[in-house]
Amino acid sequence: MVKYINVKSRTRNEFIDITDKIQELVREEGITGGICSIYVPHTTAGITINEGADTSVQRDIQTALTKLVPLEADYYHREGNADAHIKSTLVGVSQVVFIEEGKLLLGTWQAIYFCEFDGPRHRRVAVRFLKTIKSSS
Numbered sequence: 001m002v003k004y005i006n007v008k009s010r011t012r013n014e015f016i017d018i019t020d021k022i023q024e025l026v027r028e029e030g031i032t033g034g035i036c037s038i039y040v041p042h043t044t045a046g047i048t049i050n051e052g053a054d055t056s057v058q059r060d061i062q063t064a065l066t067k068l069v070p071l072e073a074d075y076y077h078r079e080g081n082a083d084a085h086i087k088s089t090l091v092g093v094s095q096v097v098f099i100e101e102g103k104l105l106l107g108t109w110q111a112i113y114f115c116e117f118d119g120p121r122h123r124r125v126a127v128r129f130l131k132t133i134k135s136s137s
């Protein structure tokens with residue numbers, strides 16, 4: 001069954017660390033081993049995994065994305081958020097993380113980020129688990 005995490009962004013571009021919320025879901029569901037699929041059902045947001053210890057990294061990523069895809073350019077999309085759609089496609093809307101012994105298998109410095117590109121908004125992140133079936137041997 002799909003579980004949802006609610007996320008509230010406060011600015012137009014913002015990375016929100018959702019690692020603890022997803023780890024909490026793993027615990028609630030009692031999953032010891034398997035795969036966790038994380039999906040953002042939005043066209044102007046994304047999901048990425050990157051440095052969680054030094055928050056200046058996420059700022060650098062946002063700065064680089066904005067240099068690559070400026071707010072104002074010769075876009076056809078008239079809603080005024082073409083940059084957000086493009087950033088969403090560049091970053092991607094899903095990630096897969098392994099679960100081992102009840103824990104998300106992330107590197108020491110890794111965190112899972114919800115990436116807002118057209119905030120502030122109320123958003124949802126869909127999470128689905130696939131449990132490992134233990135073999136008898």
Ligand code: ZN
Nearest residue numbers: 077079081082
């Ligand atoms: Zn749009």
